[in-house]
Amino acid sequence: MNYVRISVKAPAKINLTLDVLAKRPDGYHEVEMVMTTVDLADRVDMTLREDGEITLDCSASFVPDDIRNHAYKAATLMKEKFQVRQGVHLYIDKQIPVAAGLAGGSSDAAATLRGLNQLWNLGLTRDELAKIGAEIGSDVPFCVYGGTALATGRGEQIAHLGAPAPCWVILAKPPIGVSTPDVYGNLRVAQIDNHPDTKQMLQAIATQDFSLMCQSLGNVLENVTLSLHPQVRQIKDLMVASGADGVLMSGSGPTVFALVQKEAKVHRIYNALRGFVKDVFVVRMLGAKEGEILA
Ligand SMILES: C[C@](O)(CO)[C@H](O)COP(=O)(O)OP(=O)(O)OC[C@H]1O[C@@H](n2ccc(N)nc2=O)[C@H](O)[C@@H]1O
Ligand SMILES: Nc1ncnc2c1ncn2[C@@H]1O[C@H](COP(=O)(O)OP(=O)(O)OP(=O)(O)O)[C@@H](O)[C@H]1O
Structure with missing residues (x-):
């Protein structure tokens, strides 16, 4: 065509x-x-x-x-x-x-x-x-x-x-931009003491085990960005206090996401965050599907 x-x-x-x-x-x-x-x-x-x-x-x-x-x-x-x-x-x-x-x-x-x-x-x-x-x-x-x-x-x-266990994802971005080269540049590889258990995450996805997925979340760039931008920690803490099942910074940040399965919790977390940051999004994972061509 x-x-x-x-x-x-x-x-x-x-x-x-x-x-x-x-x-x-x-x-x-x-x-x-x-x-x-x-x-x-x-x-x-x-x-x-x-x-x-x-x-x-x-x-x-x-x-x-x-x-x-x-x-x-x-x-x-x-x-x-x-x-x-x-x-x-x-x-x-x-x-x-x-x-x-x-x-x-x-x-x-x-x-x-x-x-x-x-x-x-x-x-x-x-x-x-x-x-x-x-x-x-x-x-x-x-x-x-x-x-x-x-x-x-x-x-x-x-x-x-395959697709992870279905859940809600609440994204919150503090009003700062983070440079990926800066974050990698500040990372001291020999000093990393919070390596995620990738194998366990792969198992959580293969079995669509939501709580294992939440337990297996981990990002070694998080500490670098947290030390540069303390607001990121505040958002994480707020998400946890509002009932998020799992919380992590994405990529080099500064966006933090919360995973929840129960819809009632979504509203609670969203409302708590909106008092704190402007950019808050409630989304779903797209699973295993490929990017879609619209027209
Ligand atoms: C932080 C992540 O977004 C996580 O998904 C990626 O690792 C970064 O991916 P990206 O933004 O597409 O990165 P690139 O545009 O390829 O590289 C930008 C800069 O990030 C650093 N960089 C990136 C990827 C990588 N594996 N190691 C690096 O050290 C390098 O300084 C590089 O010059
Ligand atoms: N199409 C685009 N949309 C947004 N930013 C762009 C685009 N093309 C180039 N840029 C530049 O790239 C930089 C990073 O923007 P981007 O939104 O892609 O970051 P990011 O989400 O942190 O990326 P990553 O997670 O891949 O590191 C910005 O400073 C922006 O000026």
Whole structure:
């Protein structure tokens, strides 16, 4: 089918675990992370341009609209790699908070790769798109597939997992942006004393055991971000005090998420947080499903 315009959902991710095993000679860190997508999503609209230009607009004016934008980078890379004559206008409807630890920019890039594969009739597989995504950022390959996965290497090696136990996810982002390179830069790998039990998390997911999943949550970047931004600790404490079953910071932060199974608790936690931070979202995990193309 020949498209002229296509809209693709770009869901946020959360890290159920994030472990760092070593610092690599290339400056990246060897990680082991269990990630899952949630139904808080940007939307990337792609309109064919016959003049060959790549242009971008975003509903959030502070997000870069040039090559610094991960979605723009994705389009440039695809055009160059496959010598595409046509161009594209990208419009990003931004719903995911920026620099939040939710992979918003990476997911926009992944959505752009998926969308352009159709718009430009490239016929690439998801695995091929994920490989291209790794050239943009470590989180992009995961975002190309979505669902739930174990990510290793620098985060680009993906092993798919089944859906975790169904539950509510309450996200709260304090009004600060966190730089991922700064957080990794402040991490002292030899001093990490809170490695998560990744195997136990994999077991919790395989058996859809909600309480084991909550017990297995862990993120070694949390202490680094907590020391830079004490508000993150306050949000965690508030979630626990309001009855959350499990609480963790996502990625390099500063977004913190709470997991709960009972709907009554959702309201209690949401109301407690809203008195404290503006950005609070109640979402569901997307399970094992792949990112959805809307039109
Ligand atoms: C924190 C996470 O979001 C968790 O999912 C990811 O590990 C980071 O993924 P990302 O933002 O896509 O990261 P990239 O854009 O590839 O890298 C940004 C910077 O983060 C640091 N970085 C990133 C990934 C990794 N495994 N080790 C690192 O040390 C590096 O300083 C790198 O220059
Ligand atoms: N499409 C985009 N959306 C948001 N930010 C973008 C985008 N492209 C580039 N950026 C830049 O990337 C930086 C990180 O933004 P992003 O929202 O992707 O962070 P994040 O959620 O912490 O990512 P990750 O969890 O992958 O580390 C911001 O400073 C922003 O200027």
